[in-house]
Amino acid sequence: MLGAVASLGAWVIKQVKDLGGMALLCLRTLRWTFHLPFRPDLLLEQMERIGVRSTPVIFMTGAFTGMVFALETCYALRKFGAETMVGVTVALGMTRELGPVFTSIMITARAGSAMAAELGTMRITEQIDALAAMAVNPIKYLIVPRLLATTLMVPLLTIVSDFVGIVGGYFVGVILLRINPGAFVANIEKYTGLDDIYYGLIKAAVFGFLLALVCCYKGYNVRGGAEGVGRATTESVVMSAVVILMADYILTSLLF
Amino acid sequence: MIEIRDLHKSFGGQEVLKGVNLVIPQGQITVILGRSGAGKSVLLKHMIGLFRPDRGEILVMGKDITRMGERELMELRKRFGMLFQEGALFDSLTVAENVAFPLREHTDLPEKEVQEVVIRRLEEVGLAEAADKMPSELSGGMKKRAALARALALDPDIVLFDEPTTGLDPVVAGTIEELIIETQRHLGKTFVVITHDLKTALRISQKMALLEGGRIAIEGRPEEVLHSGHPLLEAFLKRERYGAPREEVKG
Ligand SMILES: Nc1ncnc2c1ncn2[C@@H]1O[C@H](COP(=O)(O)OP(=O)(O)O)[C@@H](O)[C@H]1O
Numbered sequence: 001m002l003g004a005v006a007s008l009g010a011w012v013i014k015q016v017k018d019l020g021g022m023a024l025l026c027l028r029t030l031r032w033t034f035h036l037p038f039r040p041d042l043l044l045e046q047m048e049r050i051g052v053r054s055t056p057v058i059f060m061t062g063a064f065t066g067m068v069f070a071l072e073t074c075y076a077l078r079k080f081g082a083e084t085m086v087g088v089t090v091a092l093g094m095t096r097e098l099g100p101v102f103t104s105i106m107i108t109a110r111a112g113s114a115m116a117a118e119l120g121t122m123r124i125t126e127q128i129d130a131l132a133a134m135a136v137n138p139i140k141y142l143i144v145p146r147l148l149a150t151t152l153m154v155p156l157l158t159i160v161s162d163f164v165g166i167v168g169g170y171f172v173g174v175i176l177l178r179i180n181p182g183a184f185v186a187n188i189e190k191y192t193g194l195d196d197i198y199y200g201l202i203k204a205a206v207f208g209f210l211l212a213l214v215c216c217y218k219g220y221n222v223r224g225g226a227e228g229v230g231r232a233t234t235e236s237v238v239m240s241a242v243v244i245l246m247a248d249y250i251l252t253s254l255l256f
Numbered sequence: 257m258i259e260i261r262d263l264h265k266s267f268g269g270q271e272v273l274k275g276v277n278l279v280i281p282q283g284q285i286t287v288i289l290g291r292s293g294a295g296k297s298v299l300l301k302h303m304i305g306l307f308r309p310d311r312g313e314i315l316v317m318g319k320d321i322t323r324m325g326e327r328e329l330m331e332l333r334k335r336f337g338m339l340f341q342e343g344a345l346f347d348s349l350t351v352a353e354n355v356a357f358p359l360r361e362h363t364d365l366p367e368k369e370v371q372e373v374v375i376r377r378l379e380e381v382g383l384a385e386a387a388d389k390m391p392s393e394l395s396g397g398m399k400k401r402a403a404l405a406r407a408l409a410l411d412p413d414i415v416l417f418d419e420p421t422t423g424l425d426p427v428v429a430g431t432i433e434e435l436i437i438e439t440q441r442h443l444g445k446t447f448v449v450i451t452h453d454l455k456t457a458l459r460i461s462q463k464m465a466l467l468e469g470g471r472i473a474i475e476g477r478p479e480e481v482l483h484s485g486h487p488l489l490e491a492f493l494k495r496e497r498y499g500a501p502r503e504e505v506k507g
């Protein structure tokens with residue numbers, strides 16, 4: 001009993017410490033973001049690594065999310081004879097929720113974990129110290145480009161995911177389940193606004209920022225050799241996913 | 257010249273440095289000897305501002321670096337070179353790109369001249385043919401050579417070495433020692449070497465200091481330190497003479 005209380009206490013202390021550390025890293029990163037000269041070379045490199053190379057996997061997850069979503073909504077809406085609403089349900093679901101959330105979770109798994117592992121390895125092999133010793137600020141050189149690139153690329157990839165998801169929904173709804181294509185498209189146009197897309201993209205940008213912050217923080221502060229790198233990588237993925245879902249709830253209730 | 261005064265540093269209750277006082281003379285090789293975990297790396301990293309002390313000061317060319325702001329510290333670091341224990345080469349860059357890194361970050365040299373400096377530095381450490389290799393393809397000794405080339409790229413006034421011969425076989429360690437001596441003679445800069453290897457320390461040092469119990473226990477010319485009769489040094493010497501004492505097998 002006492003042991004359980006103690007380990008709960010230790011857990012709470014660790015979370016609070018992490019939160020403080022992340023807030024601090026966030027502030028330092030913002031400060032160095034506006035420090036001249038800007039480094040577009042580093043930013044582009046990260047955008048390529050985080051964004052461009054993630055496109056295939058986002059394509060796949062987006063398509064199958066839209067397709068399975070169409071299957072499920074068709075199953076439900078058929079009970080009310082409202083199959084023509086499948087398209088708009090998929091479109092709203094993708095742009096407002098599934099696109100941003102699944103994209104950020106996939107980017108966490110693909111790019112965030114790599115970020116944590118790479119920074120962690122640089123920490124334990126003293127490459128981060130070496131940067132500082134060579135008069136290059138590690139926050140500016142390593143963290144700023146990763147944070148900016150992720151914040152920019154997650155919304156862009158979300159657009160890809162939204163689009164592919166809706167196309168996937170169309171394929172399942174119209175081609176496989178024989179819903180009337182005219183009504184399918186007309187309802188999407190009628191009930192989906194640009195607002196829904198923007199709203200999803202704001203979420204995506206916030207998720208991107210948060211996942212990069214978590215993964216950079218975990219990687220940058222690795223202790224304890226290769227084992228520490230492994231632990232930080234796992235923790236960064238788990239924590240990012242939790243943070244994304246929590247932020248999703250908060251943003252959804254705030255924005256609407 | 258570096259002057260360390262009453263330097264204290266703790267990590268979460270563990271007191272690592274307990275008042276280090278040491279003068280590191282200009283244009284010489286100073287070796288700080290101590291056993292593993294004595295706080296040598298911590299001390300060395302203080303000299304370049306990678307750690308801030310809890311108490312005490314470090315004067316580098318007359319200025320206290322422990323009170324410097326980020327910007328001033330960055331300027332000062334350009335006059336330092338540091339060789340980390342495992343080299344700390346950037347593993348996403350080739351050897352040549354690693355050596356070029358400080359030049360590209362801090363000088364406006366045209367690409368052609370950067371390449372010339374890189375080749376010259378790599379030749380000095382005998383690594384010209386490995387210029388296009390990745391760090392993961394290098395042996396331990398080659399990594400240290402490459403890291404030395406990178407540390408020297410900006411013509412630093414002070415070069416710090418963290419265990420330059422640790423983890424190398426005796427032959428390679430010997431060539432690294434020679435390289436350090438030769439480079440120092442050639443450049444005439446201030447070298448600070450930390451090591452737990454008495455052989456290395458005796459071979460290369462002009463001034464030697466023993467870090468023990470968080471303080472400098474003895475310092476002076478290497479032969480003075482060697483004959484000081486300090487118990488830790490006796491232990492080091494015994495090991496040199498007879499090899500590591502072996503645990504008795506009880507059966
Ligand atoms: N960043 C750090 N945080 C906490 N403890 C540290 C840190 N760096 C070093 N230490 C501790 O300081 C002590 C001395 O370490 P170090 O200077 O690396 O020894 P060495 O003389 O072998 O180079 C060790 O006990 C180590 O655990």
Ligand SMILES: [Mg+2]
Nearest residue numbers: 296297341419
């Ligand atoms: Mg050490």
